[in-house]
Amino acid sequence: GNSVTQMEGPVTLSEEAFLTINCTYTATGYPSLFWYVQYPGEGLQLLLKATKADDKGSNKGFEATYRKETTSFHLEKGSVQVSDSAVYFCALTHLPLVFGKGTRLSVIA
Amino acid sequence: GAGVSQSPSNKVTEKGKDVELRCDPISGHTALYWYRQSLGQGLEFLIYFQGNSAPDKSGLPSDRFSAERTGGSVSTLTIQRTQQEDSAVYLCASSSQGSSGNTIYFGEGSWLTVV
Numbered sequence: 001g002n003s004v005t006q007m008e009g010p011v012t013l014s015e016e017a018f019l020t021i022n023c024t025y026t027a028t029g030y031p032s033l034f035w036y037v038q039y040p041g042e043g044l045q046l047l048l049k050a051t052k053a054d055d056k057g058s059n060k061g062f063e064a065t066y067r068k069e070t071t072s073f074h075l076e077k078g079s080v081q082v083s084d085s086a087v088y089f090c091a092l093t094h095l096p097l098v099f100g101k102g103t104r105l106s107v108i109a
Numbered sequence: 110g111a112g113v114s115q116s117p118s119n120k121v122t123e124k125g126k127d128v129e130l131r132c133d134p135i136s137g138h139t140a141l142y143w144y145r146q147s148l149g150q151g152l153e154f155l156i157y158f159q160g161n162s163a164p165d166k167s168g169l170p171s172d173r174f175s176a177e178r179t180g181g182s183v184s185t186l187t188i189q190r191t192q193q194e195d196s197a198v199y200l201c202a203s204s205s206q207g208s209s210g211n212t213i214y215f216g217e218g219s220w221l222t223v224v
Contacts, residue, residue, distance in 0.1 A: 036215075043217035044152075044200065089152065096142055096165060097202075097213050101151035 002027045006090045006100035013107050021075040021103050023090035031092040033066050033073040038087045080107045113216035115201050121222045130186045130219045134203030141184050147197040191223045
């Protein structure tokens with residue numbers, strides 16, 4: 001079946017550090033891939049997405065590239081801020097949306 | 110509406126009671142989803158509607174859980190004879206179509222506590 005595996009947290013970084021959160025997937029066919037973010041006390045919101053191989057999704061300084069050969073969709077940001085502290089979920093969709101377990105990121109000043 | 114609306118936002122109920130959670134999707138969205146997020150856990154898929162029909166009920170954890178959607182809009186998730194392990198945030202989401210690449214928008218959830 002379809003599944004998503006993402007690195008376990010928590011991840012703690014200093015402000016301006018480089019961030020990578022790994023995500024790999026197992027799916028039949030060609031899923032779309034997503035990163036969702038959940039800020040403290042808020043609902044899930046879409047961060048970025050990619051719908052086909054080699055597509056790069058980007059938003060708010062975050063990027064992820066759909067790599068079919070490695071079945072990966074790693075999230076990266078070059079310089080994190082305290083306001084990026086949240087839980088990040090990798091997901092794929094073939095209906096319904098299948099989520100990873102989430103990675104909690106804490107950024108300290 | 111502007112976003113996915115869920116009610117109640119918080120519910121405390123006694124073990125054994127029934128609860129109903131309501132979801133009002135974004136206007137015009139035909140697909141509607143229910144997920145459950147337990148403390149420290151990821152998101153667990155419960156059920157998915159396309160229009161008023163539910164092609165995938167595979168995630169409902171037991172026969173105490175049921176959901177319906179009428180008029181292609183509002184959905185109700187019902188939990189009968191609640192148990193303490195039902196305590197979680199119940200998230201509703203909707204999308205414009207039930208196809209793979211469409212963005213799914215989430216509500217802020219209904220936090221259920223069973224005491």
